Amino acid sequence: MKKTKTKPQISLLSLSLSLSLSESKMKEEAMEAILRNTVQNSLRHFMYKNAIFFSEFLCAEFPSEANLQLLASCYLQDNRAQCAYHILKGTQMAQSRYLFALSCFQMDLLNEAEAALCPANEPIAEVPNGGAGHYLLGLVYRYTDRRTNAVHHFKQALSLDPLLWTAYEELCILGAAEEAAAVFGEGAAICIQKQYLHHTFASHNSHVSEEDRNLTSSRNLVSAEEVSPRQLKQLSGNNVREVPGSCQGMTTSVRGAGQPPNGVYHLSLYNTPSPIATQFSAAAPPPLCRNLQPNGSNTSTAAADSSPRSTINSTIQAPRRKFVDEGKLRKISGRLFSDSGPRRSTRLAAEAGANAGTNAASVAGNGTNNSSKYLGSSKLSSAAFRSVTVRKVPNWANENFDEGMRNEVFDDCRSNIVSGAGALPSVDNKALDQEGATMPCSGVLLNNSKVLTGTAEILSLLRLFGEGYRLSCMYRCQDALEVYSKLPHKHYNTGWVLSQVGKAYFELVDYLEADRAFSLARRVSPYSLEGMDVYSTVLYHLKEGMKLSYLARELISTDRLAPQSWCAIGNCYSLQKDHETALKNFQRAVQLDSKFAYAHTLCAHEYVALEEFENGIRSYQSALRIDSRHYNAWYGLGMVYLRQEKFEFAEHHFRTACRINPSSSIIMSYLGTALHALKRNSEALEMMERAILADRKNPLPMYQKAKILESLESFDEALEVLEELKEYAPRESSVYALMGMIYKRLNMNDKAMLHFGLALDLKPSATDVATIKAAMEKLHLPDELAEDS
Amino acid sequence: MATESSEGEEEGKLTGGSPVLSEDDDLREKGKKASWSVSSWKSGNGVSSLRDDSLETYWQSDGAQPHFVNVHFEKKVKLQLVVLYVDYKLDESYTPSKVSVRAGDGFHSLKEIRSVELVEPTGWVYISLSGNDPRETFVNTFMLQIAVLSNHLNGRDTHVRQIKVYGPRPNPIPCQRFQFTSPEFNTYAFVR
Numbered sequence: 001m002k003k004t005k006t007k008p009q010i011s012l013l014s015l016s017l018s019l020s021l022s023e024s025k026m027k028e029e030a031m032e033a034i035l036r037n038t039v040q041n042s043l044r045h046f047m048y049k050n051a052i053f054f055s056e057f058l059c060a061e062f063p064s065e066a067n068l069q070l071l072a073s074c075y076l077q078d079n080r081a082q083c084a085y086h087i088l089k090g091t092q093m094a095q096s097r098y099l100f101a102l103s104c105f106q107m108d109l110l111n112e113a114e115a116a117l118c119p120a121n122e123p124i125a126e127v128p129n130g131g132a133g134h135y136l137l138g139l140v141y142r143y144t145d146r147r148t149n150a151v152h153h154f155k156q157a158l159s160l161d162p163l164l165w166t167a168y169e170e171l172c173i174l175g176a177a178e179e180a181a182a183v184f185g186e187g188a189a190i191c192i193q194k195q196y197l198h199h200t201f202a203s204h205n206s207h208v209s210e211e212d213r214n215l216t217s218s219r220n221l222v223s224a225e226e227v228s229p230r231q232l233k234q235l236s237g238n239n240v241r242e243v244p245g246s247c248q249g250m251t252t253s254v255r256g257a258g259q260p261p262n263g264v265y266h267l268s269l270y271n272t273p274s275p276i277a278t279q280f281s282a283a284a285p286p287p288l289c290r291n292l293q294p295n296g297s298n299t300s301t302a303a304a305d306s307s308p309r310s311t312i313n314s315t316i317q318a319p320r321r322k323f324v325d326e327g328k329l330r331k332i333s334g335r336l337f338s339d340s341g342p343r344r345s346t347r348l349a350a351e352a353g354a355n356a357g358t359n360a361a362s363v364a365g366n367g368t369n370n371s372s373k374y375l376g377s378s379k380l381s382s383a384a385f386r387s388v389t390v391r392k393v394p395n396w397a398n399e400n401f402d403e404g405m406r407n408e409v410f411d412d413c414r415s416n417i418v419s420g421a422g423a424l425p426s427v428d429n430k431a432l433d434q435e436g437a438t439m440p441c442s443g444v445l446l447n448n449s450k451v452l453t454g455t456a457e458i459l460s461l462l463r464l465f466g467e468g469y470r471l472s473c474m475y476r477c478q479d480a481l482e483v484y485s486k487l488p489h490k491h492y493n494t495g496w497v498l499s500q501v502g503k504a505y506f507e508l509v510d511y512l513e514a515d516r517a518f519s520l521a522r523r524v525s526p527y528s529l530e531g532m533d534v535y536s537t538v539l540y541h542l543k544e545g546m547k548l549s550y551l552a553r554e555l556i557s558t559d560r561l562a563p564q565s566w567c568a569i570g571n572c573y574s575l576q577k578d579h580e581t582a583l584k585n586f587q588r589a590v591q592l593d594s595k596f597a598y599a600h601t602l603c604a605h606e607y608v609a610l611e612e613f614e615n616g617i618r619s620y621q622s623a624l625r626i627d628s629r630h631y632n633a634w635y636g637l638g639m640v641y642l643r644q645e646k647f648e649f650a651e652h653h654f655r656t657a658c659r660i661n662p663s664s665s666i667i668m669s670y671l672g673t674a675l676h677a678l679k680r681n682s683e684a685l686e687m688m689e690r691a692i693l694a695d696r697k698n699p700l701p702m703y704q705k706a707k708i709l710e711s712l713e714s715f716d717e718a719l720e721v722l723e724e725l726k727e728y729a730p731r732e733s734s735v736y737a738l739m740g741m742i743y744k745r746l747n748m749n750d751k752a753m754l755h756f757g758l759a760l761d762l763k764p765s766a767t768d769v770a771t772i773k774a775a776m777e778k779l780h781l782p783d784e785l786a787e788d789s
Numbered sequence: 790m791a792t793e794s795s796e797g798e799e800e801g802k803l804t805g806g807s808p809v810l811s812e813d814d815d816l817r818e819k820g821k822k823a824s825w826s827v828s829s830w831k832s833g834n835g836v837s838s839l840r841d842d843s844l845e846t847y848w849q850s851d852g853a854q855p856h857f858v859n860v861h862f863e864k865k866v867k868l869q870l871v872v873l874y875v876d877y878k879l880d881e882s883y884t885p886s887k888v889s890v891r892a893g894d895g896f897h898s899l900k901e902i903r904s905v906e907l908v909e910p911t912g913w914v915y916i917s918l919s920g921n922d923p924r925e926t927f928v929n930t931f932m933l934q935i936a937v938l939s940n941h942l943n944g945r946d947t948h949v950r951q952i953k954v955y956g957p958r959p960n961p962i963p964c965q966r967f968q969f970t971s972p973e974f975n976t977y978a979f980v981r
Contacts, residue, residue, distance in 0.1 A: 537981050635980045643963040666980050698977040732974050734967035765968045767957045773923040
């Protein structure tokens with residue numbers, strides 16, 4: 001028998017009323033609870049306008065920072081970062097700072113984002129929201145060119161929450177990632193397991209000891225993390241970055257790092273002048289998660305409580321629980337004190353009880369700077385809180401509730417994941433869900449061993465994904481492909497993996513295989529834009545105009561606001577040699593996402609094709625500002641300088657590109673060309689040899705080698721190389737033309753004529769025709785009058 | 790130095806003119822990086838009208854014939870084609886009739902490379918600078934001069950609405966004498 005939400009609320013209320021709180025206060029509490037409930041409902045159903053309306057109503061009626069956070073999260077969900085920015089400006093609670101930083105980041109106000117996450121005047125302040133906070137901070141540092149700091153924070157994020165895949169991706173891009181086996185290995189397994197297994201139900205409730213209060217954490221997010229990486233990958237194309245699992249600090253306690261329990265966020269409520277009712281309601285939803293602070297009493301209590309009965313159902317919890325469901329909380333706290341009821345509810349009650357008080361004063365326990373602010377008031381209020389909660393004694397300890405909860409949380413979970421934008425992780429909520437140890441994961445109660453095996457399985461897959469990605473970023477593409485091939489079919493045949501495979505083949509200059517992989521990827525996930533910019537370049541290289549324009553059209557119809565779509569269109573026009581239009585399209589891609597490095601590089605290529613070298617250089621440099629390991633841009637700059645005959649600059653840039661991508665034979669051959677232009681011929685020849693070895697299919701280094709030998713007057717060697725080259729590319733006019741030139745210099749006129757004729761047969765460009773014919777004419781002139789062509 | 794046509798001065802008559810400018814893939818307009826000047830002009834109809842991509846505006850000379858349009862390049866360029874937009878219907882007696890194209894290192898060393906007579910042209914008129922010899926496809930020069938020697942109906946001054954100058958597209962791959970023709974080479978020719 002299902003009970004509606006309102007009923008429990010009402011009965012709860014009536015009970016409360018009977019207790020000592022004044023009627024008006026209860027009414028207010030009820031009002032606030034109902035409003036918050038409405039907001040949450042609306043968010044769950046993506047009815048943002050409704051959610052925003054009620055949040056604003058709520059804030060007007062019950063101004064408090066927690067409510068502001070709720071409103072901000074509504075704005076963020078609705079992609080209105082600027083609104084969230086304005087309302088959260090100046091707020092100090094950790095959660096508010098996190099949301100504020102997120103808004104700043106989305107508005108590209110990186111300095112403010114940094115200041116919010118990492119206040120300048122509090123150097124040892126904790127980064128809010130643990131892993132998520134570190135991730136966001138890492139992004140801020142990355143985009144403000146502070147690589148070391150960025151790397152540090154991404155690593156921190158990963159250590160706090162090993163399932164923060166996007167942090168690992170960022171490390172790979174920055175070239176600072178450790179091997180996946182290490183990151184997603186034993187340590188990670190332990191961390192995750194702890195988060196699930198330590199659902200320590202703090203004491204028995206009434207006793208909210210100071211220590212107990214420390215037991216708060218929102219490990220609930222762990223679950224979020226599990227589901228999020230993959231889903232995020234497939235769901236939110238562009239926003240993956242901006243949505244660091246908004247996990248509220250994964251338990252750092254495991255590593256001993258003190259983290260303000262998420263409860264803190266709600267506790268700071270106590271600072272704001274608000275009627276007790278507000279405080280109460282705000283703090284009411286006890287973050288029923290445990291903060292494994294290495295705090296003596298805590299852990300002991302925890303240990304004591306976290307009996308084997310831990311039903312760690314909370315796994316798939318809504319990572320970004322927007323807001324506490326007031327009603328649910330009341331239910332839970334009610335259960336706290338109900339004697340009857342099934343085993344689960346009792347446990348639930350026990351947890352709730354303990355947590356209720358705990359959370360309230362959890363801040364107190366933490367010795368962190370942030371919490372110190374709240375220390376005073378929180379202690380007071382916690383008492384009040386405790387007393388209030390204790391009073392709530394609804395007595396439906398029924399299974400239905402569990403069912404209801406289960407379903408709801410599940411929905412939330414899913415909806416939260418899908419929603420993408422940083423939602424307001426209300427600890428409470430999550431805590432709630434978690435504690436709702438009634439939250440079975442897919443209907444199966446999780447127990448220790450299952451968690452262990454589940455975790456192990458996930459991590460083993462992550463190791464493959466991670467290692468593959470890391471190797472791709474280091475351009476060890478063959479190795480990366482090998483790693484990806486070890487994935488089980490169901491994972492290999494996903495858009496993401498196939499895209500990565502495509503990119504790996506692209507880097508190996510195997511455009512046909514790349515085309516195959518990418519088109520498979522498109523068949524599997526036709527709506528995904530990941531890697532489609534690279535696919536369009538592959539088609540450009542293959543000169544497949546039809547396929548390219550088809551791809552572009554499909555991409556545009558899927559998402560007009562994705563930079564990849566405009567990159568594809570630009571490539572289309574570029575293939576048709578309409579460089580001006582191509583440039584316009586690439587510029588549009590840049591406008592849509594100025595942090596998309598490849599769009600800048602493509603713009604630059606077009607500028608160079610139009611011979612606007614200054615603009616080209618500028619665009620390449622923009623690309624490098626975003627991603628200093630974007631070797632295409634280094635290469636592009638080298639080419640510009642080569643054209644401008646600034647050979648030393650060219651050499652430097654090609655060398656840098658080479659260092660980043662040591663397996664690219666094309667770059668090596670251009671480096672050799674630059675060296676040859678600088679008259680460092682032995683080095684040049686060496687480089688050509690390396691290029692030849694790197695990729696036997698690349699004919700260019702051999703050709704360049706022959707040219708260098710010719711300039712060194714080693715004509716026979718040059719001819720030898722060219723003869724070999726003829727096997728590789730029998731229809732390349734320039735090979736015959738060069739041979740003709742060499743024979744001419746050797747005064748072997750017959751051979752020269754033969755080769756010039758062959759060269760002409762292969763239809764070279766008009767300029768070359770002119771050159772060759774001029775050379776042929778000169779063959780008939782006596783030596784003294786012959787000029788070098 | 791400009792290469793002379795092996796057959797001496799050529800006279801050619803050109804009639805008509807295409808309404809649409811069709812640009813060859815192999816060619817690239819070289820006038821953007823050049824310095825343009827005219828021998829004389831009427832106020833408001835100066836040299837900028839020759840390069841503003843608008844067919845409504847025109848250059849009007851203001852003096853004795855012949856009238857010159859001088860194009861100075863920063864360095865020697867290979868040129869292949871000169872295209873003029875002239876319109877007899879609109880300009881009647883201002884329409885150029887005899888046009889001579891000269892090239893050289895400077896004013897003192899200009900030599901005529903092409904001379905044409907236009908007959909009631911209405912649109913884009915293509916004047917190729919190539920000689921018959923394939924070695925003479927291009928004119929490698931520092932300076933080009935387009936001289937209007939006479940107009941239709943013996944007009945004194947002339948109107949020219951637009952002028953474009955074309956040369957071959959440079960090799961996309963720097964430091965390469967020859968361009969690549971085969972897909973094997975082109976695949977590996979560059980990184981995008």
